[in-house]
Amino acid sequence: MNSYKHSGAFGDLIYSLAVARYLGQGKFYLHLNQINWIGQHYYGSQPDPVHQGRLRESDYLFMRDLMLAQPWITDFTPLDGQAEITHNLDRFRPLFVGHPGNYVDIYSVAMGITDPNIRNEIRTEPWLTVVSPRKISGKPVVINRTARWLPPTLSPQWAQWRDQGWEDQSIFVGTEQEHELFQKATGWQIPYRKTRTMLELAEVIAGADEFVGNQSVALALAIGLGQKFHCEHRRDLPLERNECYFPNQKDGNYF
Numbered sequence: 001m002n003s004y005k006h007s008g009a010f011g012d013l014i015y016s017l018a019v020a021r022y023l024g025q026g027k028f029y030l031h032l033n034q035i036n037w038i039g040q041h042y043y044g045s046q047p048d049p050v051h052q053g054r055l056r057e058s059d060y061l062f063m064r065d066l067m068l069a070q071p072w073i074t075d076f077t078p079l080d081g082q083a084e085i086t087h088n089l090d091r092f093r094p095l096f097v098g099h100p101g102n103y104v105d106i107y108s109v110a111m112g113i114t115d116p117n118i119r120n121e122i123r124t125e126p127w128l129t130v131v132s133p134r135k136i137s138g139k140p141v142v143i144n145r146t147a148r149w150l151p152p153t154l155s156p157q158w159a160q161w162r163d164q165g166w167e168d169q170s171i172f173v174g175t176e177q178e179h180e181l182f183q184k185a186t187g188w189q190i191p192y193r194k195t196r197t198m199l200e201l202a203e204v205i206a207g208a209d210e211f212v213g214n215q216s217v218a219l220a221l222a223i224g225l226g227q228k229f230h231c232e233h234r235r236d237l238p239l240e241r242n243e244c245y246f247p248n249q250k251d252g253n254y255f
Contacts, residue, residue: 002026015103126226
C-alpha cells in the first residue's frame with residue numbers, strides 16, 4: 001500500500017492530492033512544524049508571516065475530517081519516526097521556484113509522471129470528494145479573499161458583479177479579519193460564514209454555484225472540487241506563472 005508524506009501549507013497539500021489520488025490508495029502523513037525550516041532550506045528566507053510556525057497540531061485537526069472523507073485515503077496521522085514513506089510529496093519543493101505551471105503539474109513532475117495526456121487528466125478532473133455539500137439559502141456565491149498576492153489596485157470586476165446583484169447573493173468564508181478587509185476594500189456588505197473545519201469549508205464551497213477568491217486554500221478546494229471559480233490572480237507574475245493557473249478548466253476564470 002502507498003504511504004504519502006507532506007509538510008504543508010494547506011493549499012500546497014490540497015493540490016498534491018490530485019497526484020496522490022492518481023497514484024492510488026494509501027495512508028497520508030502530515031509532517032508537523034516544518035514550514036520555518038522549509039523556508040530557510042529551500043528558499044533562503046523565513047516563510048510568509050501567515051505560514052510561520054505551521055503546520056501545527058491544530059492545523060492537523062482542522063484538516064483531518066476532509067482528508068479522511070477522501071475514499072482513497074485509508075488513514076491520516078502526524079508523521080512519526082517509524083513511518084515508511086513511499087511517496088514524499090515534499091519533493092516538489094526544489095522544482096517550485098521558477099516552474100512555469102501550476103502546483104498539480106509540479107507534483108506530477110516530482111512524482112515522475114511525464115505523459116502529457118495523463119498530466120492533463122490529473123489536472124482537469126475533480127480530485128476532492130465531499131458527501132454533503134452545504135447550500136446556503138439565497139447565497140449561491142461563496143467568496144474568500146486573503147491578504148496575500150493581491151493586485152495593487154482593485155479590479156473593476158468587483159464593481160461589475162456588484163451592479164449585477166452579486167452582493168446580495170454572496171457569503172464570505174475564511175477568517176473574520178479577511179471578511180472585514182474584503183468589505184473595506186470592495187465596499188460590499190455580505191454575511192460572514194464561519195467554518196470550524198476544512199471539511200465544513202469544502203462543503204460550503206461545494207454547495208455554491210460560484211466561488212470567487214484569490215490564491216488560498218479556499219481556492220484550492222474549489223478547484224479540487226470541480227467548482228466553477230473566478231480567481232483574482234496575482235499581477236507581479238505573468239498569468240501562466242501563477243501557481244493556481246489551470247488553463248484547461250472549463251469552469252475556471254481569471255481576472
